Amino acid sequence: xxxxxxxxxxxxxxxxxxxxxxxxxxxxxxxxxxxxxxxxxxxxxxxxxxxxxxxxxxxxxxxxxxxxxxxxxxxxxxxxxxxxxxxxxxxxxxxxxxxxxxxxxxxxxxxxxxxxxxxxxxxxxxxxxxxxxxxxxxxxxxxxxxxxxxxxxxxxxxxxxxxxxxxxxxxxxxxxxxxxxxxxxxxxxxxxxxxxxxxxxxxxxxxxxxxxxxxxxxxxxxxxxxxxxxxxxxxxxxxxxxxxxxxxxxxxxxxxxxxxxxxxxxxxxxxxxxxxx
Amino acid sequence: xxxxxxxxxxxxxxxxxxxxxxxxxxxxxxxxxxxxxxxxxxxxxxxxxxxxxxxxxxxxxxxxxxxxxxxxxxxxxxxxxxxxxxxxxxxxxxxxxxxxxxxxxxxxxxxxxxxxxxxxxxxxxxxxxxxxxxxxxxxxxxxxxxxxxxxxxxxxxxxxxxxxxxxxxxxxxxxxxxxxxxxxxxxxxxxxxxxxxxxxxxxxxxxxxxxxxxxxxxxxxxxxxxx
Ligand SMILES: Nc1ncnc2c1ncn2[C@@H]1O[C@H](COP(=O)(O)OP(=O)(O)O)[C@@H](O)[C@H]1O
Ligand SMILES: [Mg+2]
Numbered sequence: 418x419x420x421x422x423x424x425x426x427x428x429x430x431x432x433x434x435x436x437x438x439x440x441x442x443x444x445x446x447x448x449x450x451x452x453x454x455x456x457x458x459x460x461x462x463x464x465x466x467x468x469x470x471x472x473x474x475x476x477x478x479x480x481x482x483x484x485x486x487x488x489x490x491x492x493x494x495x496x497x498x499x500x501x502x503x504x505x506x507x508x509x510x511x512x513x514x515x516x517x518x519x520x521x522x523x524x525x526x527x528x529x530x531x532x533x534x535x536x537x538x539x540x541x542x543x544x545x546x547x548x549x550x551x552x553x554x555x556x557x558x559x560x561x562x563x564x565x566x567x568x569x570x571x572x573x574x575x576x577x578x579x580x581x582x583x584x585x586x587x588x589x590x591x592x593x594x595x596x597x598x599x600x601x602x603x604x605x606x607x608x609x610x611x612x613x614x615x616x617x618x619x620x621x622x623x624x625x626x627x628x629x630x631x632x633x634x635x636x637x638x639x640x641x642x643x644x645x646x647x648x649x650x651x652x653x654x655x656x657x658x659x660x661x662x663x664x665x666x667x668x669x670x671x672x673x674x675x676x677x678x679x680x681x682x683x684x685x686x687x688x689x690x691x692x693x694x
Numbered sequence: 695x696x697x698x699x700x701x702x703x704x705x706x707x708x709x710x711x712x713x714x715x716x717x718x719x720x721x722x723x724x725x726x727x728x729x730x731x732x733x734x735x736x737x738x739x740x741x742x743x744x745x746x747x748x749x750x751x752x753x754x755x756x757x758x759x760x761x762x763x764x765x766x767x768x769x770x771x772x773x774x775x776x777x778x779x780x781x782x783x784x785x786x787x788x789x790x791x792x793x794x795x796x797x798x799x800x801x802x803x804x805x806x807x808x809x810x811x812x813x814x815x816x817x818x819x820x821x822x823x824x825x826x827x828x829x830x831x832x833x834x835x836x837x838x839x840x841x842x843x844x845x846x847x848x849x850x851x852x853x854x855x856x857x858x859x860x861x862x863x864x865x866x867x868x869x870x871x872x873x874x875x876x877x878x879x880x881x882x883x884x885x886x887x888x889x890x891x892x893x894x895x896x897x898x899x900x901x902x903x904x905x906x907x908x909x910x911x912x913x914x915x916x917x918x919x920x921x
Contacts, residue, residue, distance in 0.1 A: 489825060491821070491824060491825060511827070512827045512828075512829055513827070514827070515824070515825055515826060515827035516826070516827035517827075520822065520825040520826065522818065522821075522822065524818070526818060526819075526822045527822075528819060528822075528823075528836075528837060529819070529841070529915050529916065529917055530840050530841060530915045530916065539826055539836075540826055540827065543826065543827060543828055543832055573916045573917075575916060575917045589826075
């Protein structure tokens with residue numbers, strides 16, 4: 418055995434490339450000009466590290482949904498690049514790109530004319546996979562999101578509660594085992610108790626996947642600061658078309674930036690009022 | 695008080711002898727009527743459904759195409775049969791004229807309902823179809839057509855009832871069908887002949903309406919507002 422030569426120090430460019438590889442989703446100078454000339458997103462540069470959860474906060478209309486939809490090309494920036502695992506999404510087949518990432522939205526995302534089981538296995542069905550394994554897959558996925566397969570797999574979406582529907586939506590998003598999950602206010606329409614259950618379920622699920630070495634990169638749009646603090650590794654605040662903050666949850670609460678402080682102040686106002694009197 | 699007995703007995707007798715005398719003809723003309731409307735509906739569906747789908751993909755075409763279909767619909771049927779009469783290949787056989795004209799009338803409801811039905815699919819559902827990576831064809835077959843099926847069938851139903859009715863006028867150009875009886879009855883002031891055409895035509899329309907209505911309800915998307 419020869420003595421191992423010392424590793425050469427990486428050049429700055431190489432270091433950047435290594436960084437690129439670690440970024441599962443990357444926005445590079447992304448802007449979106451609306452048809453009316455208004456600029457919705459301005460030069461957004463943001464990297465989401467593989468295997469992490471990033472919460473995207475901001476006012477209604479600040480462009481969160483649009484930014485999320487740029488990742489699976491449901492929206493297209495007017496300038497700049499979006500890269501997924503280092504590749505420009507514009508150069509990929511949209512069908513393959515989209516099948517490679519889970520997508521969960523607030524409401525009515527399930528196909529109303531299909532059973533829970535068929536909804537859940539839709540992406541494998543689209544990819545032409547053999548239906549033989551589907552029953553077992555439905556069983557595993559429903560169990561993973563906390564629904565008893567025998568009770569729920571043959572139901573239709575209208576026979577489910579709001580929380581159950583969101584669980585099915587999540588199961589469907591996980592079916593193709595995508596490394597990326599895009600979640601747009603997934604729990605936004607739920608009552609606080611159900612929402613808390615869903616957050617626990619999601620957190621547990623992500624942790625289990627991480628332990629199995631299948632950590633997901635999650636982009637989570639939410640209006641709920643508490644949800645962001647509970648689930649996310651990074652919190653990004655979007656305001657006036659720009660990234661106002663990109664912080665760890667611990668830093669977010671105490672950040673000095675005006676936009677962040679304002680956002681944080683908008684929460685727990687009732688608590689403060691009752692506490693003050 | 696007038697006893698109903700003898701009078702109605704006579705009526706039944708008259709009707710019976712009429713039916714016995716004309717039953718073969720009623721059957722032939724009913725079958726002819728079915729053939730005319732059935733083939734016209736088949737053509738109209740084969741043309742209207744794909745065209746309706748095309749309109750949802752190329753929105754700019756929708757207005758002009760629907761306008762043309764609308765205009766065809768407003769041409770008085772007798773006039774349309776007349777217009778087609780002198781055309782070379784068509785004019786040779788009256789049934790060809792009838793089928794082409796009926797196809798024209800059946801086209802609008804089928805075309806319009808296909809377009810409206812697919813456009814009416816909830817945007818969030820279409821959005822998810824895109825997001826899951828469906829190809830255009832998969833989205834059409836797995837999401838849009840199943841969700842629009844009951845609306846499309848409703849269009850087919852309107853088209854059928856319209857076509858069965860208008861087909862009675864095809865007899866004016868000699869295409870046959872139950873209109874034969876009606877025209878003959880009007881010419882000879884014989885109400886029995888008029889009824890011999892009108893009643894089976896009405897029954898055909900009613901039957902088709904019921905059958906398609908049943909199919910339509912079978913295709914309704916399961917939901918809390920299911921009727
Ligand atoms: N392609 C587009 N054309 C026109 N308006 C758009 C387009 N994309 C987004 N918008 C507008 O941008 C605004 C913000 O959109 P959105 O991303 O949904 O914000 P958020 O999710 O933060 O509430 C909305 O008012 C929407 O109308
Ligand atoms: Mg939004």
